[in-house]
Amino acid sequence: xxxxxxxxxxxxxxxxxxxxxxxxxxxxxxxxxxxxxxxxxxxxxxxxxxxxxxxxxxxxxxxxxxxxxxxxxxxxxxxxxxxxxxxxxxxxxxxxxxxxxxxxxxxxxxxxxxxxxxxxxxxxxxxxxxxxxxxxxxxxxxxxxxxxxxxxxxxxxxxxxxxxxxxxxxxxxxxxxxxxxxxxxxxxxxxxxxxxxxxxxxxxxxxxxxxxxxxxxxxxxxxxxxxxxxxxxxxxxxxxxxxxxxxxxxxxxxxxxxxxxxxxxxxxxxxxxxxxxxxxxxxxxxxxxxxxxxxxxxxxxxxxxxxxxxxxxxxxxxxxxxxxxxxxxxxxxxxxxxxxxxxxxxxxxxxxxxxxxxxxx
Numbered sequence: 001x002x003x004x005x006x007x008x009x010x011x012x013x014x015x016x017x018x019x020x021x022x023x024x025x026x027x028x029x030x031x032x033x034x035x036x037x038x039x040x041x042x043x044x045x046x047x048x049x050x051x052x053x054x055x056x057x058x059x060x061x062x063x064x065x066x067x068x069x070x071x072x073x074x075x076x077x078x079x080x081x082x083x084x085x086x087x088x089x090x091x092x093x094x095x096x097x098x099x100x101x102x103x104x105x106x107x108x109x110x111x112x113x114x115x116x117x118x119x120x121x122x123x124x125x126x127x128x129x130x131x132x133x134x135x136x137x138x139x140x141x142x143x144x145x146x147x148x149x150x151x152x153x154x155x156x157x158x159x160x161x162x163x164x165x166x167x168x169x170x171x172x173x174x175x176x177x178x179x180x181x182x183x184x185x186x187x188x189x190x191x192x193x194x195x196x197x198x199x200x201x202x203x204x205x206x207x208x209x210x211x212x213x214x215x216x217x218x219x220x221x222x223x224x225x226x227x228x229x230x231x232x233x234x235x236x237x238x239x240x241x242x243x244x245x246x247x248x249x250x251x252x253x254x255x256x257x258x259x260x261x262x263x264x265x266x267x268x269x270x271x272x273x274x275x276x277x278x279x280x281x282x283x284x285x286x287x288x289x290x291x292x293x294x295x296x297x298x299x300x301x302x303x304x305x306x307x308x309x310x311x312x313x314x315x316x317x318x319x320x321x322x323x324x325x326x327x328x329x330x331x332x333x334x335x336x337x338x339x340x341x342x343x344x345x346x347x348x349x350x351x352x353x354x355x356x357x358x359x360x361x
Contacts (some may be wrong), residue, residue: 003355004056004348004351004352004355005051005052005053005056005352005355007060007348008059008063008069010052010055010056010059010074010077011051011052013071013074014052014055014074014077014078014081015048015049017071017074017075017078018047018078018081018082021078021082021141021145022040022043022044022047025040025137025141026040038110038113038130039130039133039134039137040137042089042106042109042110042130042131042134043082043085043089043106043134043137043138045103045109046085046088046089046100046101046106047081047082047085049101050081050101051355052081053209053210053242053352053355053356054077054080054081054083054084054208054209054210054213055074055077055078055080055081055213056077056348056352057080057209057210057213057214057217057235057349057352058076058077058079058080058213058214058216058217059073059074059077059217060214060217060345060348060349060352061213061214061215061216061217061218061219061220061221061223061231061345062076062155062217062218062220062221063217063221063342063344063345064217064218064221064223064227064231064338064341064342064345064346064349065217065218065220065221065222065223065227065341065342066221066222066340066341066342067155067220067221067222070150070151071150072149072150072151072152073149073151075145075148075149075150075151076145076146076149076151076156076159076216076217076220077213077217078145079141079142079143079145079146079149080142080213082138082139082141082142082145083138083139083142083166083167083170083208084208085135085138086135086136086138086139086142087135087170087174087208088100089105089106089107089131089134089135089138090131090132090135090174091174092105092106092107092131093105093106093107093128093131093132093135094174094177094178095268096268096297097260097264097268098261099259099260099261100259100260101259102255102256102259103259105131106127106130106131106134106135107124107127107128107130107131108127109127110126110127110130110131110134111123111124111126111127111128112127114126114127139167142167146163151220155220155221155222156220158219158220158222159216159217159219159220161219162212162215162216162219163212163216165212166207166208166212166213166216169203169207169208169212170203170204170207170208172203173200173202173203173204173205173207173208174204176199176200176203176204177200177204180196180197180200180271181269181270181271185271185276185279190276190277190279190280193271193276193279193280194273194276194277196271197271197272197273197275197276198240198273200271201239201240201243201244201273202236202239202240204243205239205240205242205243205246206235206236206238206239206240206242206243207235207236207239209239209242209243209356210234210235210236210238210239210242210356211231211232211235211236211239212235214231214234214235214349215228215231215232215235218231223340223341224339224340226338226339227338227339227340227341230334230335230337230338231334231335231338233330233331233334234331234332234334234335234349235331237327237328237330237331237334238327238328238331238352238353238356238357240327241323241324241327241328241331241356241357242356242357244273244274244320244323244324244327245324245356245357245358245359247265247270247272247273247274247320248274248317248320248321248359250263250264250265250270250272251263251265251266251274251307251308251311252308252317262301262304263299263301263304263307263308266293266294266295266299266304266307267295267296267297267298267299268295268297269294269295269296273320273323274311274316274317274320275290275294275311275316277314277315277316277319277320278290278310278311278314278316279291279314280314280316281314281315281316281319282310282311282313282314283313283314285310286310286313286314289306289307289310290307290310290311293306293307294307324357328353328354328357331353332350332353335349335350335353
């Protein structure tokens, strides 16, 4: 069965647009000199392939408002992929991650070049500096692609406020995640732990993955206030469900599918809804194990499996699966409550609920 992500041949068209943008930026950077191409290469590797969820939500939000397909629309949608690339590059630096999508993370790749060349100074600091700049380039290009897309100027202006809000709130959400990782959970009740983890999810992932791209498209397309409100509910619920699935995959996912080592989220010590449920439901031995080993960067596969067993035995996986099902259901109900949107587009958006929350992600 064809994936809804391939409706309107969108994934292939987005990749072609990515390639065109990178080819143009290569000519711009050529004046700087050949070393600058290293930054371009780090971005290009990250932007090859992928689900293109964020591009899809912007595209189908615009189409839902009754607007036609166009290459300009695909270009606007592609801006979301460059924004995602910036977030991933910076996130990997903050999490000190080794890999992304089965390849060395940008800062690791750049550090490796430093070592190969036997340059002076610290290779890791060189890699981090380069990755920060590569991410910043993606942020610059996100704005440039949006502004020069060729979409009707009045439509771009309508979507601009949400576009700007997305970029600001994601940075705030990223910092929320940093703060939450540093703030103690000792003597904090489970309900507050879950609430704090969900607050991070909302602003670090849910909004910029689904709600904001969808609303950029639908607002630009001229959707009514009532339909925009329904799409916002759909986007927030689906975005949260998407991140909960990602949290499960970060602990239990197959590295061949996730592109990251097994249990990487456990090594990073991420304070997720899954962990909150695990601490609440574990027996004394399981709780002690989680509290003692969560966040240990040297976890081996044996201890990762012990932690997985403790999390599962605590009922945390079942609790998160139930949350995902509930949120997916409420997203579907929100979509059904819309009144004046294109049936073709809402049909694709309905199918995207399953794509975004699938266990096979």
